[in-house]
Amino acid sequence: MSDLWRLTGHEAHEGLRRREFTAVELTESVLTRVLEVEPQVHAYITVTADVALEQAREADAKYASGTATPLAGIPVAVKDLIVTKGVRTTAGSRILENFVPPYDSHVYEQLRRAGAVMVGKANMDEFAMGSSTEHSAFGPTSNPWDISLVPGGSSGGSAAAVAAGEALVALGSDTGGSIRQPAAFCGVVGLDPTYGRVSRFGIVAFGSSLDQVGPIGRDVEDVAVMLDCIAGHDPRDATSNPEPKPDFRNYLARGIEGMRIGVPKEYFVEGMEPGVRARIDESLRILEQDLGCTVDRELSLPSTEHALAVYYIIAPSEASANLARYDGVKYGFSDRTGNSMWQNMEDTRQGGFGVEVKRRIMLGTYALSAGYYDAYYVKAQKVRTLINREFQAAFERYDLIVTPTAPTVAFPIGAKLDDPYAMYLNDIYTIPASVAGLPAISVPCGESEGLPVGVQFIGNFWQEGKLLQAAYAFETAVGWANRVAEVGGSG
Amino acid sequence: MALTTDDVRHIARLARVGLNEADVERYAAQLTVILDHFDALSRVPTEGLEPTAQPLPLFNVMRADEVAPSLPQKVALENAPEVEDGYFRVRAVLE
Numbered sequence: 001m002s003d004l005w006r007l008t009g010h011e012a013h014e015g016l017r018r019r020e021f022t023a024v025e026l027t028e029s030v031l032t033r034v035l036e037v038e039p040q041v042h043a044y045i046t047v048t049a050d051v052a053l054e055q056a057r058e059a060d061a062k063y064a065s066g067t068a069t070p071l072a073g074i075p076v077a078v079k080d081l082i083v084t085k086g087v088r089t090t091a092g093s094r095i096l097e098n099f100v101p102p103y104d105s106h107v108y109e110q111l112r113r114a115g116a117v118m119v120g121k122a123n124m125d126e127f128a129m130g131s132s133t134e135h136s137a138f139g140p141t142s143n144p145w146d147i148s149l150v151p152g153g154s155s156g157g158s159a160a161a162v163a164a165g166e167a168l169v170a171l172g173s174d175t176g177g178s179i180r181q182p183a184a185f186c187g188v189v190g191l192d193p194t195y196g197r198v199s200r201f202g203i204v205a206f207g208s209s210l211d212q213v214g215p216i217g218r219d220v221e222d223v224a225v226m227l228d229c230i231a232g233h234d235p236r237d238a239t240s241n242p243e244p245k246p247d248f249r250n251y252l253a254r255g256i257e258g259m260r261i262g263v264p265k266e267y268f269v270e271g272m273e274p275g276v277r278a279r280i281d282e283s284l285r286i287l288e289q290d291l292g293c294t295v296d297r298e299l300s301l302p303s304t305e306h307a308l309a310v311y312y313i314i315a316p317s318e319a320s321a322n323l324a325r326y327d328g329v330k331y332g333f334s335d336r337t338g339n340s341m342w343q344n345m346e347d348t349r350q351g352g353f354g355v356e357v358k359r360r361i362m363l364g365t366y367a368l369s370a371g372y373y374d375a376y377y378v379k380a381q382k383v384r385t386l387i388n389r390e391f392q393a394a395f396e397r398y399d400l401i402v403t404p405t406a407p408t409v410a411f412p413i414g415a416k417l418d419d420p421y422a423m424y425l426n427d428i429y430t431i432p433a434s435v436a437g438l439p440a441i442s443v444p445c446g447e448s449e450g451l452p453v454g455v456q457f458i459g460n461f462w463q464e465g466k467l468l469q470a471a472y473a474f475e476t477a478v479g480w481a482n483r484v485a486e487v488g489g490s491g
Numbered sequence: 492m493a494l495t496t497d498d499v500r501h502i503a504r505l506a507r508v509g510l511n512e513a514d515v516e517r518y519a520a521q522l523t524v525i526l527d528h529f530d531a532l533s534r535v536p537t538e539g540l541e542p543t544a545q546p547l548p549l550f551n552v553m554r555a556d557e558v559a560p561s562l563p564q565k566v567a568l569e570n571a572p573e574v575e576d577g578y579f580r581v582r583a584v585l586e
Contacts, residue, residue: 102566195546209545238552239545309529320506327507329579331570341581342507350509358508362499362518363525365506375533381542383535388543420521421528437546461547 004029005165006484009074009222012168016063016073023059023073027052027117030075034119034166037487040147043161044120045080045138046088055117062115070225072115077167079158080121081128081204082213084108087118091204092126092136092154095326095333095352105202106237107171107213107230114229119167123157126354127323128178128206130154131426132416135356140413143185144485145451149410152182152426158216159186165484169226170216175207176311177406177430179214180442184405184454187444187483189223189471190216192430194462195437196241198227199234205322207315210434219481220443220472224248227464241462251465252472257292259470262299262398267429272407275448280404283445283455283474287402290477299398301390306383307432312424313367313380314435319357320364326352359420388436395460400470403429405442405454433458443471444480452480492530493523 004026007015015021031049038044052075059073078084081091083101085108090096104112111118125135133141133156141156143149144164151160155172159182162170172179174192183190191214198213205211215226231245263284268277288295328334328348335347353361367376394401406426416423433440438461442454455474459467475481499519503510510518564577573580 099570102562102569196549235554238554239547239549303535306532306535309532312525313529313532324507328572329581331572334572336572336582339582341584344582345507346509349507350511353508358510358514359518359521361506361508362502363522366494366498366502366522366526369502369505376529378542379532379535379537381544382537382540383532384543385540386535386537388546421524424525435546 005033007168008218008482009168009225010070012074013070013072017068019063023056023063023117024053026073027056027075030119030165030167037164037166040142040487041144041160041164041166042139042141043077043123043157043164043166045090045092045123045157047120048087048118051087052117052119059115059117069114071111071229073117074169075117075119075167076111077120077122077158077161077170078108078118079124079155079170079172081124081173082108082171083202083204084118084121087121089121089204090138092124092138093353093357094137095348097137097333099332103202106199106234108202110230119161122155122161122170125154125156126357127204127319128154128173128175129319129356129360131177131181131423133157134413134417135354137354142413143410144487145187146410147487148412150185150413152185152406152410154178155216156182159183159188159190162186162188162216162218163485164487169222171213171226171230172216173203173211173213174434175210175315176434177427179216180430180440180454180456181406181426183216183442184452185410187452188216188218189220189441189443190214191223191227191441191464191467192434192439193227193231193464194439196239197245197439197462197464198230199237199240201234201236207318208322209318210315218484220468220475221249221252223441224252224468246465248465248468251469254469256470256473259293259400260398261287261293261295262394262401263295263297264299264301264304264401264403265297266301266304267403271425271428272404273409273448276404276407276409276453279446279448279453280455283478284402286477287474291473296398299394299401301394301432303383303386303390304432307387307435308424308428310380310383310387311427311431311435312363313376314384316360316364317367317377318364320361320368323357323361328352356420384435387432391436391438399466401458403456403458405429405456409448409451409453429456437461439464439467441467441471443475445478446480492526494519494526
């Protein structure tokens with residue numbers, strides 16, 4: 001009973017349904033695990049133990065009355081840019097250190113309706129800008145598999161919490177890889193849905209044409225259950241898809257024989273570690289020989305090499321506009337030592353934003369400024385069109401595209417902090433799908449140097465069902481799913 | 492192209508981000524490196540291509556113009572650094 005934190009969400013739901021244990025017992029087990037490993041991992045900015053126990057008691061009432069749905073009583077980590085009424089939401093930034101939202105985000109409303117239990121608000125790179133969670137104003141998160149390494153980012157707290165058993169599942173957000181890359185580094189499954197699949201209402205905005213909330217879990221089934229909960233139309237987000245969403249869990253056990261898989265040769269270039277490459281080659285062999293897919297390694301997406309530049313112009317441009325709201329006037333940190341409003345504003349933003357956020361605001365402001373707008377921002381938007389077209393042409397011939405999730409395994413804390421461009425290169429395989437608004441999932445495919453490696457499946461618009469179907473078959477064939485990092489805790 | 496320290500000060504002013512001298516030097520160097528990597532974009536032929544603002548084929552998503560409750564004033568002001576008579580208070584705007 002004391003090891004309930006080791007269960008997946010769907011296993012725990014079965015146990016709760018059969019009354020083998022209660023949601024309060026499950027939550028207490030996870031909270032004990034948090035106490036035990038959090039000093040090493042630091043997956044959370046805020047642990048919400050009281051909220052969790054209250055929600056667990058409500059979930060137990062649902063099980064008692066026979067009204068419990070799959071997420072009832074399941075402990076969830078919620079990335080700290082998802083606003084939660086009455087619970088501090090910082091986005092990893094000093095500028096929001098004391099911000100207590102007066103309303104709930106759509107996705108948190110959905111979790112509440114499903115009876116999920118919030119363990120806490122997960123650590124993240126400030127405003128989701130980063131690939132290592134080192135850019136949190138509240139200190140870095142460690143990778144549960146080796147605490148000297150980063151967990152990836154920006155949803156590093158969410159991925160680490162799931163990998164370490166500090167939550168059964170988690171919500172993250174993905175703008176250029178922020179769910180998939182930390183999922184790969186932490187040996188968990190992470191899905192970035194189609195742009196518009198999940199409402200952005202109540203999500204602290206970074207790059208509004210790119211941001212999506214998505215699930216992280218220890219296996220594909222949990223990710224499908226979470227997506228079923230958070231997806232669907234919300235009139236408060238004008239880009240939210242009004243079409244009814246399918247039942248994603250229905251896709252899992254269908255098998256993938258005959259699926260056509262394209263492997264873009266532009267992804268197999270300099271910079272990919274040999275150990276990662278070996279795992280991806282092995283993954284392609286499994287897809288072809290064990291699962292009966294056709295694998296074509298001659299797919300060409302020539303504009304891939306420009307996706308990084310397109311992303312690092314468009315996302316900072318949107319960020320520079322979105323972050324203009326943090327002015328020290330309406331909420332958040334405010335430096336009022338100077339004697340004019342404008343001085344207060346500059347001082348507030350100087351002291352409230354960290355080094356990477358300022359760097360991106362500067363980059364975006366420059367790309368949007370007079371004389372450079374056409375050369376950078378509009379040019380990037382046009383190349384974005386080119387990238388989209390190449391993907392659309394590819395999906396006329398293939399069901400899915402398979403790539404590595406990241407070029408390396410998790411790297412040491414501090415290794416890339418002084419070289420922002422090297423840090424940006426972490427996202428080289430996740431950015432193209434983000435730029436095109438396509439759904440993509442990272443699934444563990446084994447290890448290199450004792451650390452998890454992720455393979456990425458990219459689908460066409462609204463094809464999360466097909467992605468989950470392939471990821472589930474692949475996960476079963478690889479046999480790596482559902483591993484918990486011990487973190488030197490109870491072994 | 493190389494960004495000068497004056498360029499950085501100008502951008503910081505536009506963005507209303509205070510920077511110290513060490514920040515100015517560091518950002519000038521780092522942004523120059525990053526922008527150099529972006530120069531390859533200028534060589535991509537894009538004649539006749541429309542810019543993509545967001546990936547979905549969406550145009551003018553409208554909703555009914557209906558009155559709905561918003562946050563009460565008291566709640567909206569709860570996170571404010573300084574409040575006076577139901578307003579956000581700031582220092583002098585005109586110098």
